[in-house]
Amino acid sequence: MSRLSEALDSGRFVVTGEVGPPLGTDTGSMERAAAVMAPVCTAINVTDNQGATLHMSSIAASARLLAMGYEPVFQQTCRDRNRLALQSDLLSASAMGLENLLVVTGDDPRSGDHPHAKGVFDLDSTQLLGIAAGMNEGHDMLGRDLDGHTGFYLGAAMFPEAEPWDIQLMKAEKKIAAGARFFQTQAVFDLDKLARATEAMHDLGAKVIAGILLLRSPRVVKFINEKLAGLEVPAYIGERIAAAERPSLEAVELAVEQVTACRDICDGVHIMPLGLDASVPEIVERAGVGRG
């Protein structure tokens, strides 16, 4: 059983981190990033061709983390594989011992490094969650019995700040109905909106892990605002980072404040370090949410 599900079910505030697999075959820098974060994280997400850019597969990189003794959250997007490949990968992932699955739609190929690629989107994230839930019960999407079922703790993405909220809520409710047990959110800056989302998800029995971005420089803020879909750093935060004498230290201060505030609102935080991997333990410890 996954540590992440045990921790969330027992009501412990969790911390999840995130690493990106390499563009290449050398997993060294990913392993070093994971090793820095692992002591304070319940699990570490492994992204799947993040930003529609080419990387080693999440399944292989997740298996690498597992072999190192860490608990990965295997991410799967619907962009690069059809229903045959997606189901096949779910079987493979489970057979390799991966227990946490985060299903997302995936960025459009036109926003990535292979803009001429065909986006697959044979299934959407809600449908894939439903299929994964079926595989946990022992059957494929056609209802055929599996020779050995999967055992995934099913997660999905949520976007507390993206308006209009009513259709965000509708989609999140569908994801729960399809089988999602926990959500990891896009980066959150507005705590009132986080509280609104958490309350709605708790009513439906799902856990909420709030996304925290480490904004180490004004350049990172600019990159997020220009390149990352569905996300905008509020002006007052951007100005605070820009005005700081040492932006990376200010980013840590900001994150400590955010994580501390999240303790009273939701079930955990998902820290996306964007290069500040080494600061994650400090943030977690100062916010008083380390693995006890």
Next chain:
Amino acid sequence: VQTVAAATGVPTLPALESAFLGNVVRHGVFEERCSMCGDCVLDATAGICPVTTCPKGLLNGPCGGMWEGKCEVLTDRDCTFVQINRRLVDQGRGPASRIVPPKDFSKHMKPGSIDMRHARPKQPKGMPGGAATAETVGGSGDAIDRSGCCG
């Protein structure tokens, strides 16, 4: 191009790219609103096709890229699901909370082929052939309703 090439045997070159089936917005302005997928969902989506107008062809709601109601890919346009939901609510039918199952892409015939001549029921001798109806379209395989106007 293909018809002329097959009929004449003369080297025949395309002089334009066939981009999509265009709905006429106004003279000289076209929009793709139907991708002729053969598995229509417009009954449940207030007459707005997510298969075509959502760049990812999603069926169950917006992706994570929606921001302030706008599409992540076509950033000057409202997200398809914002448009659908708005119209469903206006019509007293919304919001669309039912999970839409995976789409049947086998119905998107490639290459497409419909034989209305051989699917047509026998006419009494001497009667002129009637217009094809939905029931007569599709040949010997699954009946495919291509009789209506595209979305």
